[in-house]
Each structure stands twice: as structure tokens, then as C-alpha cells.
Amino acid sequence: MAENTRSEKAPDPLIRMEGITKRFPGVLASDSVDFSVQEGEIHALVGENGAGKTTLMKILYGIYSKDTGQIYFEDEPVDIEDPKAANEFGIGMVHQHFMLVPPLSVVDNITLGSEIAHRGILDREEGKKRIQELASDIGFDIDPEARIEELSVGVRQRIEILKVLFREAEVLILDEPTAVLTPQEVESLYEILNNLQEQGKTIIFITHKLNEVMDLADRVTVMRDGKEVGTKEIENTSKKELANMMVGREVLLRVEKKEAELGEELIRTENLTVTNDEGKEIVNDISFSIQEGEVFGIAGVQGNGQTELIEALTGIDEFSSGTVEVQESDLTNADGREIREEGIGHIPEDRLDRGMITDFTVTENFVLGYHTFERYSNRLFLKLREMDAHAEEAVEEFDIKTPSIKTLAESLSGGNQQKLIVARELSQQPKLLVAAQPTRGIDVGAIEFVHERLMEERARGKGLLLVSSELDEIISLSDRIAVIYEGEFTGIFDADETSKEELGVYMTGSKRQDEEKVRRKALNQVSLRE
Amino acid sequence: MKSERRSELLFNVLMNGVAPIVAILIAFAIGGIVIISLGTNPLAFFSRMFSLNFGTLRGVSQMIYRATPYFFTAMALSFAFKAGLFNIGAEGQMFIGGLALAWVGFTFTWLPFPILFVLCLIAGFLGGALWGAIPGYLKVKRGAHEVITTIMLNFIAIALVQYLVQNHFMNPEWGIPHTPSVAEGAYAPSLDKIIPWFPSGTRANIMFLVAIILAGLTLVLLNRTKLGYEIRATGLNPNSAEYAGINISSRTVMTMAISGGFAGMATANFILGPGSHYFLKSEYGGIGFSGIAVGLLGRNNPLGIILAAILFGFLENGALGVQLYFPNVPRQIVEIMQAIILIVLVIVLELARKFLKRLQKRG
Ligand SMILES: Nc1ncnc2c1ncn2[C@@H]1O[C@H](COP(=O)(O)OP(=O)(O)O)[C@@H](O)[C@H]1O
Numbered sequence: 001m002a003e004n005t006r007s008e009k010a011p012d013p014l015i016r017m018e019g020i021t022k023r024f025p026g027v028l029a030s031d032s033v034d035f036s037v038q039e040g041e042i043h044a045l046v047g048e049n050g051a052g053k054t055t056l057m058k059i060l061y062g063i064y065s066k067d068t069g070q071i072y073f074e075d076e077p078v079d080i081e082d083p084k085a086a087n088e089f090g091i092g093m094v095h096q097h098f099m100l101v102p103p104l105s106v107v108d109n110i111t112l113g114s115e116i117a118h119r120g121i122l123d124r125e126e127g128k129k130r131i132q133e134l135a136s137d138i139g140f141d142i143d144p145e146a147r148i149e150e151l152s153v154g155v156r157q158r159i160e161i162l163k164v165l166f167r168e169a170e171v172l173i174l175d176e177p178t179a180v181l182t183p184q185e186v187e188s189l190y191e192i193l194n195n196l197q198e199q200g201k202t203i204i205f206i207t208h209k210l211n212e213v214m215d216l217a218d219r220v221t222v223m224r225d226g227k228e229v230g231t232k233e234i235e236n237t238s239k240k241e242l243a244n245m246m247v248g249r250e251v252l253l254r255v256e257k258k259e260a261e262l263g264e265e266l267i268r269t270e271n272l273t274v275t276n277d278e279g280k281e282i283v284n285d286i287s288f289s290i291q292e293g294e295v296f297g298i299a300g301v302q303g304n305g306q307t308e309l310i311e312a313l314t315g316i317d318e319f320s321s322g323t324v325e326v327q328e329s330d331l332t333n334a335d336g337r338e339i340r341e342e343g344i345g346h347i348p349e350d351r352l353d354r355g356m357i358t359d360f361t362v363t364e365n366f367v368l369g370y371h372t373f374e375r376y377s378n379r380l381f382l383k384l385r386e387m388d389a390h391a392e393e394a395v396e397e398f399d400i401k402t403p404s405i406k407t408l409a410e411s412l413s414g415g416n417q418q419k420l421i422v423a424r425e426l427s428q429q430p431k432l433l434v435a436a437q438p439t440r441g442i443d444v445g446a447i448e449f450v451h452e453r454l455m456e457e458r459a460r461g462k463g464l465l466l467v468s469s470e471l472d473e474i475i476s477l478s479d480r481i482a483v484i485y486e487g488e489f490t491g492i493f494d495a496d497e498t499s500k501e502e503l504g505v506y507m508t509g510s511k512r513q514d515e516e517k518v519r520r521k522a523l524n525q526v527s528l529r530e
Numbered sequence: 531m532k533s534e535r536r537s538e539l540l541f542n543v544l545m546n547g548v549a550p551i552v553a554i555l556i557a558f559a560i561g562g563i564v565i566i567s568l569g570t571n572p573l574a575f576f577s578r579m580f581s582l583n584f585g586t587l588r589g590v591s592q593m594i595y596r597a598t599p600y601f602f603t604a605m606a607l608s609f610a611f612k613a614g615l616f617n618i619g620a621e622g623q624m625f626i627g628g629l630a631l632a633w634v635g636f637t638f639t640w641l642p643f644p645i646l647f648v649l650c651l652i653a654g655f656l657g658g659a660l661w662g663a664i665p666g667y668l669k670v671k672r673g674a675h676e677v678i679t680t681i682m683l684n685f686i687a688i689a690l691v692q693y694l695v696q697n698h699f700m701n702p703e704w705g706i707p708h709t710p711s712v713a714e715g716a717y718a719p720s721l722d723k724i725i726p727w728f729p730s731g732t733r734a735n736i737m738f739l740v741a742i743i744l745a746g747l748t749l750v751l752l753n754r755t756k757l758g759y760e761i762r763a764t765g766l767n768p769n770s771a772e773y774a775g776i777n778i779s780s781r782t783v784m785t786m787a788i789s790g791g792f793a794g795m796a797t798a799n800f801i802l803g804p805g806s807h808y809f810l811k812s813e814y815g816g817i818g819f820s821g822i823a824v825g826l827l828g829r830n831n832p833l834g835i836i837l838a839a840i841l842f843g844f845l846e847n848g849a850l851g852v853q854l855y856f857p858n859v860p861r862q863i864v865e866i867m868q869a870i871i872l873i874v875l876v877i878v879l880e881l882a883r884k885f886l887k888r889l890q891k892r893g
């Protein structure tokens with residue numbers, strides 16, 4: 001534009017990809033995509049699952065070959081045939097799934113393939129020194145002799161980053177680096193990336209979380225269905241705009257929540273305690289009740305007892321003491337089958353390792369947990385026809401994108417796997433739904449869908465126990481919110497009258513409401529205002 | 531989504547078709563080299579073997595007789611596999627089941643056919659099931675890995691059977707330790723009694739059909755029943771099975787029991803079929819272990835297992851007959867080939883998997 005005289009001219013991009021097309025059998029993963037990166041910027045690449053982000057970056061990194069198109073490096077047309085060639089251009093990539101050797105040490109993992117040697121003799125100490133320097137340059141400590149298998153996911157990711165830096169990369173591609181991290185780990189990743197930028201590195205950052213884009217990036221490129229939809233400066237865009245670009249239509253980032261219409265008490269739990277193998281209380285004396293038409297949210301940092309509470313409630317684990325009553329019937333430590341028969345559905349937090357069996361078909365997953373119900377089996381045999389028919393209906397109704405109901409669940413995208421689980425639980429018309437992290441790791445469109453369905457259930461007078469570490473989600477969906485910290489409720493709030501900041505304070509245990517009051521509020525014995 | 535189906539087809543063809551066949555061909559090639567080094571023409575050797583097996587219906591019948599027990603022990607492996615368990619204990623389960631069925635056969639001698647015959651099979655199944663359930667139980671209660679416990683239980687079974695036969699069931703005058711003979715009511719009818727055009731006077735018997743029927747039932751069990759659904763769920767992902775309210779402990783024990791039960795019936799072919807009609811331990815050694823190879827070669831699918839078992843029957847029956855013609859080739863050549871098949875198969879499968887991955891990557 002004419003008035004833009006900030007600099008003489010925009011700097012030439014460091015990397016330019018032009019007209020990149022890549023076809024996989026049956027999908028056009030990249031459809032003449034243009035993409036360019038400036039030296040020294042943090043460039044976010046966003047899009048829903050399957051948009052083609054990973055494919056585009058794997059082409060840049062030489063893992064996939066492109067069908068057509070051209071890559072320019074500092075304006076020179078280049079051929080990047082394999083990752084080795086990419087390394088020579090100073091391009092490194094941290095993959096979505098880590099590629100470390102668990103029994104080997106940090107040094108050995110990082111130097112693997114780029115060992116420092118003098119006259120053919122491995123110089124391990126030299127490598128170690130360089131690694132420590134690199135690590136302290138970007139602001140973290142590392143034990144170079146620790147074995148990978150002893151390290152947390154967050155630390156492993158740092159090792160992956162170091163591995164790339166060790167190869168003297170100037171351009172770092174990170175594929176959904178935050179997907180596997182806890183909120184705290186995300187914070188320290190931000191710090192690392194900012195430090196890297198200060199050192200003059202260029203960063204390409206794949207994600208589908210818009211908050212991260214707004215927090216971190218200088219520019220953002222949006223992809224949808226293999227096409228590039230647009231590139232924006234962060235100052236000139238908004239979450240709302242990006243979400244619309246990603247999905248290709250208006251997206252509601254805020255959930256529409258109607259006035260609550262509360263009915264009878266659905267579930268009442270008192271003094272619930274879960275102890276682990278060492279006898280430590282993971283859930284400590286928790287009581288609450290949920291009414292028809294109410295969403296009871298539990299907010300908290302992961303690992304404060306939420307998982308254990310829910311698993312004991314739904315028959316996977318057991319309470320060591322306490323009672324659970326669902327409309328007069330005692331369901332304390334009932335097994336999974338009794339829980340389901342009583343009309344309690346459960347969307348577990350771990351989609352792949354609880355919620356489904358990836359080697360089962362869509363149909364088989366659709367009846368998981370309900371396979372013993374009269375609808376789907378008699379004493380011996382499964383009712384395969386009914387199973388298929390119901391799965392077919394659910395795929396239709398919940399808009400699950402799958403080639404067929406005979407497809408293995410592993411080949412569905414994360415969002416569609418989650419929809420399948422939601423479809424299964426809601427199709428049984430539970431009166432109480434326990435939903436843990438119901439939108440974790442799925443894209444904007446699917447999140448919107450899940451939120452809408454949950455709110456529909458609430459409107460129908462169903463009860464909902466919602467556990468989430470996304471505070472936005474908790475606040476926008478819940479009626480009452482309990483904050484859990486080290487297995488105890490530290491406060492109870494009215495969702496309309498609290499804020500992320502307030503919940504945050506209680507989540508770290510720095511503040512607590514009076515214990516007896518919390519209990520009575522959680523049990524609905526006194527109003528929240530008191 | 532045609533491409534998906536195409537790549538699934540490719541996967542099946544490569545893993546379940548090409549890989550086993552390549553393994554077999556390589557085994558024959560290596561076997562051939564060994565035979566050449568013994569100064570014999572391998573083509574003559576193998577073609578003699580082929581005509582001994584397939585040249586006459588009698589040959590076919592003998593081959594089936596030799597194949598039948600492998601069919602049972604291979605099913606034991608494959609069934610456990612479906613539930614994510616690696617049952618290496620078919621050998622021990624076979625011995626315990628075999629002694630149990632012989633015991634019923636020589637104890638309840640007054641019972642008529644087919645009652646005694648069926649009771650013997652049940653006893654064989656239960657004996658093997660018991661021996662299979664123990665490692666299942668140890669896994670569930672103590673977390674002991676079934677590979678270790680099934681191997682250990684093999685040794686215990688062998689010693690136990692030996693002890694029981696020598697000290698309780700054997701007449702010291704017999705010289706070779708074996709049990710008394712089963713009563714006539716326990717005899718398994720030979721195949722020519724059932725299939726009219728089958729040659730008489732061979733030892734192929736109804737146990738071959740029993741195996742096929744069991745394989746069919748297994749398919750129904752796994753794919754159409756609630757129990758099968760739970761067994762597969764437990765095998766594929768115990769955490770998700772637990773979420774689904776499935777009692778994974780009981781399913782694990784049950785799977786190991788059924789698996790052991792199949793192995794327990796393996797020796798019915800020898801004991802109840804035409805022949806000596808008593809339990810003779812030394813005659814069955816290795817059939818349980820070979821079942822592992824047969825199961826893997828058959829890619830854990832019933833049709834594949836029949837073919838693989840027949841191949842093993844072919845080799846074994848051929849080895850017995852071909853000695854007359856080529857006395858300088860020891861019959862252990864066959865065991866070498868069986869081992870090579872297994873080793874090569876594992877390698878080829880891994881290569882095929884890598885190849886498919888590369889293919890996927892390149893699009
Ligand atoms: N190796 C592959 N073989 C076949 N299809 C693939 C392969 N990799 C990706 N795809 C397909 O290409 C599309 C884009 O995938 P991907 O680049 O992984 O998306 P994203 O990273 O944006 O989630 C998807 O439809 C995916 O199924």
C-alpha cells in the first residue's frame with residue numbers, strides 16, 4: 001500500500017514455497033499452496049486437522065516429495081530432496097511425535113547422526129559441552145546424562161529442539177508442539193521460542209489453538225482443505241477472523257448458554273475419597289450434588305485428582321470411602337455396567353487410551369461399554385444388524401466424517417474420533433453425563449459442535465459433570481464451578497460471576513474458601529452468594 | 531475412499547499372502563542347498579516328497595493325519611494372540627490335555643461310542659484349559675508375564691506327565707512308558723468312515739474335521755458374540771476395555787483357558803485315532819512348539835492355519851517316506867526347513883511392514 005513507508009521495502013522472504021501441490025491417494029493434501037517466511041519471525045501455520053499443515057512442512061523438510069511447485073531459499077530456487085538437504089539450508093523440524101531413543105542418554109540422542117569426532121574417535125565430552133551451552137543460551141538446564149525415558153514430555157520436547165539446534169538450524173519448524181504439554185510447560189515453551197527469536201532464529205509453528213497464535217506469532221498463515229486461505233499480520237487480525245478462515249464459515253467462539261432451568265437433584269456424593277497405592281489421598285473428602293439441567297464444572301490444573309475422581313465415579317476405579325447416590329439408588333463403587341445402566345454416560349479424558357479402541361471399527365466403538373445392553377446383544381450373541389444401524393444413524397446425526405462404519409477408528413481424525421465418543425454417549429440418552437476434557441486436542445469446528453451438543457443436553461434437563469483444564473470452556477459451559485486443588489475443592493463459584501483470574505488463584509491453592517461453606521455450596525445447601 | 535480400500539488390500543496381500551509364500555520358498559531354497567551339499571539332487575528329493583504326499587489319496591490322507599495336531603496347537607497360539615496374549619505353553623497344555631483324555635478313555639471303559647469319545651475330547655480340552663488358565667491367573671493376580679510362565683509350565687507339565695505315567699498308569703513290564711489303551715468307545719472314526727471316497731487303512735481321522743469345526747466356531751465366537759467382543763477389546767486395549775466395564779482379569783484367564791483347551795486336544799489325533807490308542811509321551815514332543823510357527827505362518831487366521839498345518843504335515847509325512855529313497859538325507863532336514871520358515875517369515879514381515887510405511891510416506 002502507498003502509505004506504507006515504514007521501511008524502504010519489505011525484506012525478501014527467507015523461504016518461499018510457490019504452487020506446492022501434493023496428492024496422496026484419494027486426497028489433495030496440498031493444493032498449489034504459496035507460503036513464505038521472513039527471516040527472524042515467528043510464523044504460525046494454523047488450520048483444522050487434516051488441512052495439510054504437516055504435509056506442507058514435511059515437503060519443506062524433505063520428508064515428502066512435492067508433485068509440483070518450487071521452493072526458493074533466499075530467492076534461489078532449490079531442491080530439498082531429503083532432511084539432510086534441509087539441514088544444509090539450516091532448516092530443522094521437531095515432529096508431532098517425538099523421535100527419541102528412550103533408553104539412550106540426552107547427549108547420545110542429540111548427537112546421534114551428527115557425532116563430533118576427531119580422527120574417527122568420538123568426542124562425547126565436546127558434544128556434551130556444546131549441548132549445555134545451547135541449552136543455557138535459550139534458558140534452561142539439562143542433565144546431559146539423563147536417559148530420555150526418565151524425562152517428562154515437556155523436557156523431551158526441549159531435547160528435540162536442542163537436537164535441531166545442535167545441527168545448527170536457523171529455521172525451526174515445530175509441528176503442534178503444545179499438543180502434548182501441560183499449561184505450565186506451554187509457558188516455558190513460549191519462553192524458549194521467544195529466546196530463540198531474540199537470537200535471530202526463524203520459527204514456523206504449527207497449531208490449531210488460536211490463543212497460542214495470538215500470544216506468540218508475528219504472522220499467521222491459515223490453511224483449509226489443502227489450500228492456503230490467507231496470511232495475516234497478528235496486529236491486523238483477531239481470533240474470530242482466524243477461526244472463520246479456518247472453518248470457512250462463521251464460528252461461535254462463545255457458547256450460547258440459555259438461562260438454567262434446574263430440576264430435581266440427580267446425583268449426590270458425599271465425602272468421596274480415593275487413595276492411591278501408597279495410601280495417599282488423591283481425592284480428599286469431596287462432596288457435591290448436581291441437579292437436572294445443571295452443568296457442574298470442576299476446574300483445576302491437571303493432576304489434582306480430577307481423573308481419579310471421575311474414574312472412581314464411573315466404575316473404573318474405586319473410592320476408599322464416601323457415598324454416591326443417583327436419584328435414591330446407591331451407586332457407590334458400582335461397576336461400569338451398573339453406572340451405564342443407571343443412565344450415566346462418560347466421555348473420558350483420554351480419547352485413545354480409554355474412550356475407544358483404535359483397532360475396532362466405528363460400529364464396534366459405537367457400542368463400547370453398551371455392548372451388553374439388550375439393544376446390542378442377547379445372552380450370547382451381538383446384534384450386529386442393530387449395532388450397524390445405530391452406528392449409521394449416529395454417523396449421520398453427529399456428522400462424523402468416516403468412509404464407512406466398517407472403517408477402523410484409527411483412521412479417523414482426532415476431531416471425528418471425539419465426535420464418535422460423544423455420539424456414543426449421547427445416543428444412549430444418559431440423564432447424567434460425565435465429560436472430561438471433551439474438546440482437548442480437537443479443532444475449532446469440532447469444539448463448537450461438541451459444545452453445542454452439551455448445551456442441548458443441559459437444555460433437555462440432563463445433568464453434566466464437566467472437567468476441563470481450559471478455563472474458557474469451564475466458564476462458558478458451567479453453571480457452578482468447583483476448583484480442585486490437591487484433591488480438595490478450594491472454592492465454589494457461580495460461573496456468571498467469576499473470572500479466569502479468580503479461578504486461577506484458587507487453582508494454585510494460594511487462596512481457599514471456608515471448608516464448611518465449600519461443602520454446603522457444593523451440595524447446594526446454601527446459595528453461592530453467601 | 532477407494533484408495534483406502536486399495537491400500538488395505540495391498541496390506542493383506544503383502545502380509546498375509548506374499549510374506550508367507552516368500553518365507554516358504556526361501557526355506558525350500560535353503561533346504562535345497564543343504565540337500566545338494568549332502569550329494570543329493572534337491573529337485574528329485576522334493577518331487578519325490580511331493581508325489582509321496584499328493585501322488586495318491588493315501589498320501590494325502592497321511593499328510594492330513596500329520597497336519598491335524600499342528601492345527602490344534604496353532605489355534606491355541608492364534609486365539610491367545612487375538613486377545614493380545616502370547617501363549618508359548620501349547621506344548622505343556624498339550625501334554626496335560628493328552629494325559630487327561632487318555633485317562634478318561636482307559637478309565638470309563640464301559641461307556642459306548644460316541645459318549646466316551648466326546649468325554650475324552652472334553653477332558654483333553656479341560657486339561658489344556660487348566661494348564662492355560664494358570665499363567666492367565668498369574669498374569670492377572672501377580673503381573674507375571676505369560677511368556678515366562680507358559681514356558682516354565684511347559685517344563686513342569688513334561689515332568690508331571692512323565693511322573694504320572696511311570697508311577698501310576700504304567701505297567702512296568704511294558705518297557706516303554708505309556709498309559710493303558712483307551713476303550714473302543716473312545717476311538718475316533720477314521721476319515722474313510724465319513725468320507726466314502728477316502729482310502730481306508732490310513733490314520734487320518736475325524737479329529738481333522740473337529741479342528742476345522744472348532745476353527746469355524748472360534749471365528750463366530752470372536753466376531754459375533756459378546757464374549758468375543760470383550761476378548762478382542764481386552765487384547766487390543768485393556769485400558770479402554772476397563773473403561774467399557776469389561777472384567778479384563780476374567781477375560782484374560784478365560785482366553786488363556788480356551789487357548790490351552792485347543793492345545794489340550796492336539797494329541798487326540800494320535801490317542802483316539804487309529805493306531806496304538808495309548809498316551810505315549812515321546813511321540814508328541816515339539817508339536818506344541820511347532821504350533822507357534824504354524825500359527826504365525828498362517829497369520830493367525832483359520833484358513834491360513836489350515837494351509838500352514840498342511841504344509842507342516844506335508845514336510846513331516848514327506849520326510850518319513852522319502853528316507854527310503856534318499857537314505858543319506860537325514861529326516862531332520864525337515865525340522866531345519868520348519869525353523870527357516872519361521873525365521874524368514876519374521877524377517878519378511880518386518881520388511882513388508884517397512885515397505886508399506888515407505889509407500890504411505892511417498893503417497
Ligand atoms: N502419508 C500419507 N498418506 C496418505 N494420506 C496422507 C498422508 N499424510 C497425510 N495424509 C492426508 O493428507 C491430508 C492432510 O494431512 P496433514 O498434512 O497431516 O494435515 P494437518 O497436519 O493439517 O492435520 C489429510 O487428509 C491426511 O489424511
Ligand SMILES: [Mg+2]
Pocket residue numbers: 050053054055096175
Ligand atoms: Mg498435523
